[in-house]
Amino acid sequence: MKKQELYSLIADELNLEDGSLNETSVLFDIQGWDSMSILVIMTIVDENFGITLSADDFTTIDTIKDLEEKIGAENFK
C-alpha cells in the first residue's frame, strides 16, 4: 500500500474529504475524533497490514507520520 492510499482510507472511514489528511495531521485534532476513531484506525491497520495495534501504541502516536512509523516503512510501497 502507498502512504497516500492509507490517508484516503482513513479519511473515507472517518467521513473526511479525500485529500484532507497528510503526514503532519494530528490524529486527536481530526474533525469529529472520538473513542470510535481509534477503533477505526485499528481496523484499517489490522485489515491492511496484519498488525494489531494496542491501546498503549496510541499513547505515542500523535500524527499520521507516527502511525506510519508504527506500521513500519517496509510495509509501504
Add this chain to the structure above:
Amino acid sequence: MILEYYLPQQSQSNIELAKIFPDWDHQTFEQKVGIKNRHIVEVNETALDIGEKSAIKALAHFDKEKIDFVLLCTQSSDYFLPTSACILQDRLGLNKNCGALDYNLGCSGYVYGLALAKGLLASGIAHNVLLVVAETYSKHLHPGDRVNRAIFGDGAAATIVNNEDLGIGEFSLNTDGSGAKELIVRNGAFRTPKDKDVKDYEYGTGNITSDNHLYMNGPSIFNFTITKIPALVRECAKKNEMELREVDYFIFHQANQFMLEYLRKKIKIEPSKFCIELSDTGNTVSATIPIALKKAIDKGAVIKGNKIMLVGFGVGLSWGATIITL
C-alpha cells in the same frame, strides 16, 4: 427452546442522551455503533428484579415445580450476601429442593452459564436448570461517562436448560486475568472500598469517570476482541467437528456494530448468517446473546434444528463459545 427476556420500562434514546451531552455527535454514533436506544432500570429496581421478571415469563411455559437448579449471572448483586439466586428461588416460589447460586461474569456470562448447566445435567445433579442472566451496568456508570452511557443498557433473560428442549455442544472457554484492569469498577468491595472523596477523571474524548464507577479501556478491549475472537470461533467449530460454513447462524455478544461487522468480515461469515441486534437495547452485557437469540427465533431467522454458534467475550478478560441446536 424456552427463552424469554425482559427490558426495563424506562428507556433513553440517542436524542435524549444528546440533550445531556450537547457536543455528542449522536448521528455518527448511531451509524457506526448501531445503537439508537437503551433501557435503564429505575433507582429502586435491581438486576434481581428484572431477572425475576424474565424468569416469570419463561416459567409461564414450563412447570416451575420441575426446576431443580437456579443459576444467576450478574455483576450487580442486591447484596454482598446472600446470593441473589437464593432470593430468586423464594420469589419465584420454586421448590426448596432446588440448588441456587450466583456467578459473577459479564459479556461471556451466557455461554458460561450454558456450560455450567450442561455439567449439572450431564452429572445428573439437576434435570431442569433455570439460567438467568440479569445486568444493570447503568448503576456502575458515572453520570458524565458519555460513551459508556451510550453503549450500555440494562436487561435480563431466562432460559430453561434441559436435555429435551435444547442441544448444547462442546465449549471453548478462555480466561486472561492480566486484562482485569481494562474493564473494572475499582472501588466498592474489599480491595478498595468506595471512596466518598473520590476524584473524577477524564478519559478518551470527554468522558468522565472515577474509581467508584466503571472504567473501560475501549481500544484495549477492542484489541483483545479482534485478536482472540477469530481463533475462538475456529476452535469452537473444530471442537464441535464442524466447518464454519455448516453453522446455520452466529450470535456474538452484541457489543458494538462496528466491531461485530469487522469480526464478521475477518472471520468470513456471510451477513445473512450473522446477527446484529442491539439497536433498541445497546450492550446489555451477559443478556445480549439470549436477547438476540430470542429475537432471531421470533423473527424466524433461526428455526428448530438449526445449529447456532454463541460467542461471548469481555470483562475478566473472559471469552467462550459453544454451538447449540435449537
